[in-house]
Amino acid sequence: MGISERREREKTERKKTILSCAKELILLQGVEQVSMEDIARKAELSKATLYLYFSGKDVLFNEICEDSARVFLERFRPLLESGLSGIKALKGFWRGYVELFGSSDEMIIIFQVRNFLNSWQPIVTQEELSKSPHVAAILESMKTIIDQCKEEGIFDPELDSLLATRVLLSMFSAIIENAARMSRDGRKSPILVEEMRKAFQIILRGFAREGIDRSCLDIADA
Numbered sequence: 001m002g003i004s005e006r007r008e009r010e011k012t013e014r015k016k017t018i019l020s021c022a023k024e025l026i027l028l029q030g031v032e033q034v035s036m037e038d039i040a041r042k043a044e045l046s047k048a049t050l051y052l053y054f055s056g057k058d059v060l061f062n063e064i065c066e067d068s069a070r071v072f073l074e075r076f077r078p079l080l081e082s083g084l085s086g087i088k089a090l091k092g093f094w095r096g097y098v099e100l101f102g103s104s105d106e107m108i109i110i111f112q113v114r115n116f117l118n119s120w121q122p123i124v125t126q127e128e129l130s131k132s133p134h135v136a137a138i139l140e141s142m143k144t145i146i147d148q149c150k151e152e153g154i155f156d157p158e159l160d161s162l163l164a165t166r167v168l169l170s171m172f173s174a175i176i177e178n179a180a181r182m183s184r185d186g187r188k189s190p191i192l193v194e195e196m197r198k199a200f201q202i203i204l205r206g207f208a209r210e211g212i213d214r215s216c217l218d219i220a221d222a
Contacts (some may be wrong), residue, residue: 011053014043014045015053015055018039018043018045018050018053018054018060019063019064019067021039021042021043022034022039022042022060022061022064023064023068023105023109024042025038025039025123026031026043026064026109026113027105027109031061031113034057035057036051036054036056036060037051039060055061061113062113064109064113065109065113065135066133066134066135067133067134068109068113068219069134069137069138070134072134072140072204073136073137073138075096075136076096076138077141085148085152086146086147086148086149086150086151086152086154086155086167087143087149087152087216087217089145089148089153090145090146090149090204091219093142093145094197094200094219097172098193098196099169106204107191136170138165139162139165139169142168142169143161143162143165146159146164146165146207147159147161149207153209154208154209154212154216154217155207155208155209156208156209156210157209159207164207167203168200168203171199171200171203197219197220200219201217201218201219204217204219205217
């Protein structure tokens with residue numbers, strides 16, 4: 001291995017270390033409390049060296065959000081390739097969301113960082129999506145499922161799919177903002193999951209086509 005190749009590998013590994021340390025600190029302290037100095041200390045780097053990799057906290061946090069969103073997306077992409085009906089895919093999304101919510105820190109990181117970077121705007125914006133391709137891909141995946149539900153006559157054909165998707169993502173964001181203060185065991189509380197289900201159910205019924213049997217939207221057994 002040549003010197004230049006070794007240096008590139010070292011840079012890549014150091015960048016991974018920085019991101020990993022930043023994630024640990026976010027989960028431990030909360031995103032607003034974490035400083036570049038904290039991250040540099042955790043990664044055993046000088047602050048100057050840290051700034052060689054990331055020009056600022058916003059840049060670093062955006063990359064963390066992207067990395068966690070990629071993990072999240074890999075979990076849900078198969079729903080779009082399974083041949084399921086739109087409503088079954090949506091119920092599968094809900095089931096996977098609940099499983100990840102109780103067992104993974106990735107969603108906590110995504111939404112904590114997202115809320116920190118966009119505290120002035122609760123609804124996901126186009127500007128945000130342009131900076132975060134993987135977050136945009138999550139949104140597009142959800143929009144595809146909603147479009148499918150419209151085509152199958154489940155949702156109102158006049159429903160604005162993109163706005164509906166942003167509302168759903170923002171709802172999940174608000175829930176996870178509160179859940180970030182809980183332990184993993186606390187996030188598995190049946191009471192909490194039931195409250196989440198009810199909120200999701202209310203939104204889905206608001207999307208439904210007039211006159212449809214809304215029982216098909218029931219996610220209690222998803």
